[in-house]
Amino acid sequence: MDYIRIGDKIVSLSKITSVINEIMEYRCKGYSQQETARILDIDRTFISRLESIGEVRKGGNIAVIGFPIKNKLELYERLKEEGIEYILLMTEEERNDFIKDKGGEELVNDIFKITSEVRKYQHCIIIGSRMRTKLLADLLDSHVYTINIGESPLKNDVYVEPDEVIKIIKTINA
Structure with missing residues (x-):
């Protein structure tokens, strides 16, 4: 009609x-x-x-999540130079602080908010333990690239080579 x-x-x-x-x-x-x-x-x-x-997606093209990152500030600066809009990097201490003072409901809500925000991006680079990167990759509705920095549970900060992350970004943007 x-x-x-x-x-x-x-x-x-x-x-x-x-x-x-x-x-x-x-x-x-x-x-x-x-x-x-x-x-x-x-x-x-x-x-x-x-x-x-x-509009199917809002947000930028690439999000980067990583923990526990020893060289968090160095990596953050390099990601900003590459134009990455959503960056969530934590040291082990910051990750523990994020969890420590929250009740179960508040923690779940915060994790859902972060997941919801990251799902708006077309691509997501996840840096973390093998188990955590797999879990996050399964939750996200995007192209996920993982950088495994050890086996769970990671208890200490791990140095992440910024050039390795930038190489993935350049591949995505090519």
Whole structure:
């Protein structure tokens, strides 16, 4: 059914589809929302809302999670230089502090929040023990790359070679 009645209006579904397809064609060709709106004589905010409705993922391209990391600050700086937006690195002490003062419900909620945030990214690099990286990889809905830094349970911080992580990032971005 191409035509539907909404109150006093008769609406053509094919016309709506046609305009949406035109919008997407211009946007895919690199036109800005403002340029597309001007060409099609529609409101730019409509294009923004339309894209938001259809957006499958928010967030950036790559997230990095790792613990227990000995050279956390060095690795963090290198990741920032590469443009990584979501970085969650912890030393063993920070990981223990994260867990120590929380009740079960609060800890579970915090873990769900982190998981929910990371799932918005297309790719995730996980650095940790073999068991933890496997668990996290199973939870995430993204392309997961793991760097195993030992067998569970890891009790001490482990040095992670930044170039190894950057190599994965460059492969993803290639």
